[in-house]
Amino acid sequence: MSDLKITGLTKSFDKLEVIPPLDLYVPDGSFTVLVGPSGCGKSTLLRMIAGLEVPSSGRLELSGKDITQAEPADREIAMVFQSYALYPHMSVERNIEFGLKLARVDIEERKRRISEAARMLQLEQLLERKPAALSGGQRQRVAIGRAIVRDPKVFLFDEPLSNLDAALRAKMRVELAELHARLGTTMIYVTHDQTEAMTLADQIVIMNKGKIEQMGSPIEAYDRPATRFVAEFLGAPRMNVSEQEKAKSSGAFALGLRPEDIGIVQNQTQNSWQGRVRLVERLGAETIIYTDTDGFGDLVVRAKSDVQVSPNDVVHILPDLSKAHRFGEDGNRIDP
Amino acid sequence: MKNASPVRGFISSFVNGPWPWLIPALGVLLLFRGYPLGNQFWLAMTDMKIASGDASFVGFENFSFLFSDPNYLTALGFTILFTSFSVFGSFVLGFGLALMLNRQMTGRVIYRMGILTTWAISSLIVGYIWRLMLNESSAGVLNGLLEPFGIGPVPWLSDPNMAQVSVIVADIWRSTGFTMIFMLGGLQTLPNEVLEAAKMDGAKGWQTLLYIVMPLLKPLIAVALIFSTIATFNVYELVLALSSGGPGNATSTVGFEMYRTAFGDSMNAGLGLIGRGAAMGVSMFLVTLMFALIYIRAGVFARDLD
Numbered sequence: 001m002s003d004l005k006i007t008g009l010t011k012s013f014d015k016l017e018v019i020p021p022l023d024l025y026v027p028d029g030s031f032t033v034l035v036g037p038s039g040c041g042k043s044t045l046l047r048m049i050a051g052l053e054v055p056s057s058g059r060l061e062l063s064g065k066d067i068t069q070a071e072p073a074d075r076e077i078a079m080v081f082q083s084y085a086l087y088p089h090m091s092v093e094r095n096i097e098f099g100l101k102l103a104r105v106d107i108e109e110r111k112r113r114i115s116e117a118a119r120m121l122q123l124e125q126l127l128e129r130k131p132a133a134l135s136g137g138q139r140q141r142v143a144i145g146r147a148i149v150r151d152p153k154v155f156l157f158d159e160p161l162s163n164l165d166a167a168l169r170a171k172m173r174v175e176l177a178e179l180h181a182r183l184g185t186t187m188i189y190v191t192h193d194q195t196e197a198m199t200l201a202d203q204i205v206i207m208n209k210g211k212i213e214q215m216g217s218p219i220e221a222y223d224r225p226a227t228r229f230v231a232e233f234l235g236a237p238r239m240n241v242s243e244q245e246k247a248k249s250s251g252a253f254a255l256g257l258r259p260e261d262i263g264i265v266q267n268q269t270q271n272s273w274q275g276r277v278r279l280v281e282r283l284g285a286e287t288i289i290y291t292d293t294d295g296f297g298d299l300v301v302r303a304k305s306d307v308q309v310s311p312n313d314v315v316h317i318l319p320d321l322s323k324a325h326r327f328g329e330d331g332n333r334i335d336p
Numbered sequence: 337m338k339n340a341s342p343v344r345g346f347i348s349s350f351v352n353g354p355w356p357w358l359i360p361a362l363g364v365l366l367l368f369r370g371y372p373l374g375n376q377f378w379l380a381m382t383d384m385k386i387a388s389g390d391a392s393f394v395g396f397e398n399f400s401f402l403f404s405d406p407n408y409l410t411a412l413g414f415t416i417l418f419t420s421f422s423v424f425g426s427f428v429l430g431f432g433l434a435l436m437l438n439r440q441m442t443g444r445v446i447y448r449m450g451i452l453t454t455w456a457i458s459s460l461i462v463g464y465i466w467r468l469m470l471n472e473s474s475a476g477v478l479n480g481l482l483e484p485f486g487i488g489p490v491p492w493l494s495d496p497n498m499a500q501v502s503v504i505v506a507d508i509w510r511s512t513g514f515t516m517i518f519m520l521g522g523l524q525t526l527p528n529e530v531l532e533a534a535k536m537d538g539a540k541g542w543q544t545l546l547y548i549v550m551p552l553l554k555p556l557i558a559v560a561l562i563f564s565t566i567a568t569f570n571v572y573e574l575v576l577a578l579s580s581g582g583p584g585n586a587t588s589t590v591g592f593e594m595y596r597t598a599f600g601d602s603m604n605a606g607l608g609l610i611g612r613g614a615a616m617g618v619s620m621f622l623v624t625l626m627f628a629l630i631y632i633r634a635g636v637f638a639r640d641l642d
Contacts, residue, residue: 052532073538085529089551098547099537146537 002063002076002153002186003028004049009058011044011210018044019210021058026154026188026203031180033189033218035197036207036233042190043158045207049188050079050156062153073102078147079156082163084139086131086146093127096145103150117145120182137168144179157189161196173199194234198222206230228327231256237288237300239325245295246273252326252334259302261323264289264309265316272316275299277309293317373621379614386599386608398615408616410585411593418504418589419568425508426564427557430515435545437516438523448517455513463577466506467493470578496586499579503587506578507571511564518563522556523549558632565627570620590620 004026011019019041026032034042047053049060051072060068067075086095093114100110118124121141131139140160147155160176161169177200180187191197197204198218205215206229214226218234225231231239239256247255265272275293287307293299301317309315326334350356380398384391402408437448454462469477470492482488493499526549534544550557572591575581581588581596588596598613 050536052535071538072536077536079533079536081529081533083527083529085527085533087530087533087548089554098534098539102538102543146533150537 001028004154004186004188005059005061006049007059007061009045009048009060010056011041011048011053012056017210019048022210022212024205024212024215026186029184029186030203031177031187031189031201032203032205033191033197033201034205034207035191035194036213038192040207041210042192042207044210046079046156046158046188046190049154050077051075052079073099076153077156078150078152078154079158080140080143080147080160082159084131084143084160084163086139086142088131091128091130092123092134092142092145095131095142096149099146099150113149113151114145117148120148120179121145136164137172140164140172141175148183153186155185155187157187159191160189161191162193169196176200194236198234206233208233224333225256225325226333228254228256228331228333231325231327235259237302240296240299241327242296242299244297247296247326249295250321250324250326253329254327254331255296256325256327257299257319258323259288259300261320262299262301263318263320264301264303264307265318268316269318271321272318275315275317277311277313277315279311280309289315291315291317376614376617376621379611380618382611384610384614386610391611394611398612399619401612402615402619407585407588407597408590408593411581411588411590412619414500414587415569415589415591417500418507418571418587419565421504422507422511422568423561423564425504426511426515427561429508430512430560431519433512433516434519434523437520448520452513452517454510455517457510459510459571459573460577462506462510463574466502466509467578470502493579494583496583499583499587503575503579507568507574510574511568514567515560515564518560519553519556522553526552562628562632566624569624569627590616590623594620 004024006022006024006026008021008023009019010017010021022045024045034045036042044053048055051067051070055068058068059066062075062077087098090098096114096117097110100113105113114127115124118127121144123138123141123145126134126138126142131142134142143160157176161172164172173196176189180200189196189200201218203215204218204221206213206221208229213233214221214230221230222234225234225239228241232241235258237259239258240262241254241256243254247253268274273293273296275291275296277289277291279290281288281290282305285305287303287305289301289303289307289309291299291301299317303309328334379391381393381395382391383394383397433451437444457465470479471477472479472489472491472494476489476492478492479489482490491498492502530548530552531544534548539547570591571589572595575587575589575592576595579587581592585593594613594616597607597616598610600608
């Protein structure tokens with residue numbers, strides 16, 4: 001069992017409280033993604049789990065053992081950094097070997113683990129190279145290799161894909177998912193990219209201003225956002241949220257509608273709204289229509305690619321109100 | 337065809353190449369670096385004296401004299417000793433201080449400025465400051481401090497061995513600030529995540545220093561050592577002010593010996609041998625050049641770092 005239990009963890013820098021008391025449970029073998037805008041405290045939380053940052057108070061337990069005060073290397077936790085943080089003067093092999101050497105693992109065992117990791121990560125041809133001679137994706141794999149050989153109970157990833165270009169990012173995302181499936185090790189992953197969060201996580205933790213807004217399965221968070229913040233954070237284009245007349249008439253402070261839950265119709269009906277088209281983005285597979293809708297305001301609609309609209313057209317908009325999200329003035333979800 | 341003649345071809349490639357652009361800079365270098373250097377090599381092969389100013393060519397006579405000149409050889413021996421200890425001492429101390437000041441601590445800026453000040457002071461003044469501090473009567477700060485403990489008076493500058501130690505310590509004091517600020521600059525460029533990765537890998541403080549920080553700073557360390565070796569090897573003002581090379585010539589360095597030979601001093605009215613002094617200067621130039629080449633090979637131009 002390598003589950004991580006965080007209770008009452010806080011972090012303050014001088015008088016600034018970055019993380020108010022926070023509880024989080026990461027089950028054994030889970031792929032937990034911490035996601036939120038920059039400055040939300042997700043990296044600080046990860047660094048406290050790693051032991052690189054000392055918590056101001058609270059408790060960290062790994063497999064039931066208190067590790068709050070343990071040295072980073074004694075936690076059985078490995079970390080992959082955003083910049084990969086490879087040792088530039090060492091070859092790939094020595095980079096991977098460094099931690100094992102320090103842990104006084106004997107040479108035969110070191111060799112065995114390095115070659116196993118190299119095979120798994122397709123690094124066999126690159127072992128003699130210096131990091132400077134590697135591509136971004138290869139460096140990323142070396143960083144992962146360095147983490148794997150130590151056979152940790154938990155892997156931490158700090159925005160590991162943010163330095164890669166879009167195509168490579170998608171590829172590495174798949175590789176990471178496969179790696180998790182193969183190793184079955186608990187992974188905690190920090191990102192500000194909601195696509196990574198949605199696709200990789202089995203548990204998503206959405207953070208804002210140091211607090212956890214919601215945690216659970218990604219689909220649950222998407223379908224039933226607990227707060228207005230989560231609603232607007234997950235999804236692209238993001239959810240339309242309005243505090244205007246349509247919200248009032250639905251009995252909420254704010255009304256949220258996902259772009260895909262709205263249709264454009266030919267004829268006015270009893271339930272249709274009227275709006276003026278501001279901009280049309282044709283993406284090929286779909287078309288995004290930006291409108292200004294009476295009683296709602298800015299409203300983005302995700303429509304089929306062949307929809308016939310142009311800017312300044314007046315259109316009839318039919319929202320699927322059964323899928324609408326209602327929020328109170330405190331930002332919390334109101335359930336019907 | 338006229339245009340195809342080799343001379344024309346050479347001229348046009350010269351005019352169109354990089355050289356015309358370099359002429360101003362090269363001109364300045366030749367005038368202010370090349371000419372004095374060449375002139376010194378020339379003087380080193382003459383018997384020019386400061387009194388007469390006449391010079392006639394004597395070939396390598398001045399150089400062969402150096403090898404049998406006890407004053408020069410003693411000075412050379414002490415200079416090597418002095419440079420080794422001073423460079424090593426100021427590097428260890430300067431790097432140590434840099435490591436200390438690289439952390440978050442209160443008053444960091446004040447410490448940094450204070451330590452750097454020693455380097456900003458003229459060597460001549462450093463020499464006088466230390467001479468005052470090492471004054472052997474109880475008026476001297478150090479002996480004054482030691483007196484209540486029944487120690488002393490310590491012959492800081494009148495005992496030959498003690499004087500050598502004193503000169504070396506004073507020079508370490510002078511040059512530590514430079515090494516510190518230089519290495520501190522280097523430490524602050526190290527990527528923080530790499531150091532944290534080492535921490536996650538289980539490296540203790542000294543292991544991080546030895547396996548990560550030092551190798552990454554290797555080029556910088558080489559540069560710091562070159563600079564401080566050259567500055568230390570050529571020192572003469574400090575010696576002039578602190579010990580005047582004495583007692584006897586126990587603390588005379590090659591730079592000081594060159595100064596004394598070429599321009600004379602009150603105790604050696606017979607000197608003033610410009611040609612012989614120039615030959616000593618040339619010997620210093622060659623040694624300095626050798627150090628520079630060694631250190632350059634040792635890693636200044638190491639390109640394997642990203």
